[in-house]
Amino acid sequence: MRKILLVLIVAAFAGSLFLDQRASAADETKIVTGKLESVQKVMGKPPKWLYAIITVVADSGEKTVVYVPKAATVTDVSGKDMTEGGKKLGAIFLKKGQRVEVNYVTGTLTVKSQNEGLAIRCLD
Secondary structure (H helix, E strand, O other): OHHHHHHHHHHHHHHHHHHHHHHHHHOOOEEEEEEEEEEEEEEEOOOEEEEEEEEEEEOOOOEEEEEEEOOOEEEOOOOOEOOOOOOOOHHHHOOOOOEEEEEEEEOOOOOOOOEEEEEEEEOO
């Protein structure tokens, strides 16, 4: 009986280490710099912007799709906050073809493979 209890405790400890490593990997901030290929605004009810979905094509040609919530910081070339202090979804002011730098994390939304934007800075 004691051996079984010891095995269960060791298994629980090993499992907690695995989960901690997985959570920290999801929290890594990544940066992509490139041109906006598309900006899709997603509206909820009552009519208000919930989030935007942007596709950024990096200089290497790699495409990255990022979900941009209202909480994300969006700044223009001069550094002006386009969200007006979090009152607006700044991503709706982005335009196709703009060069941007996007800071994002992967796996924080309901779907583990989605990228969530933290900050977007317009470069032109």
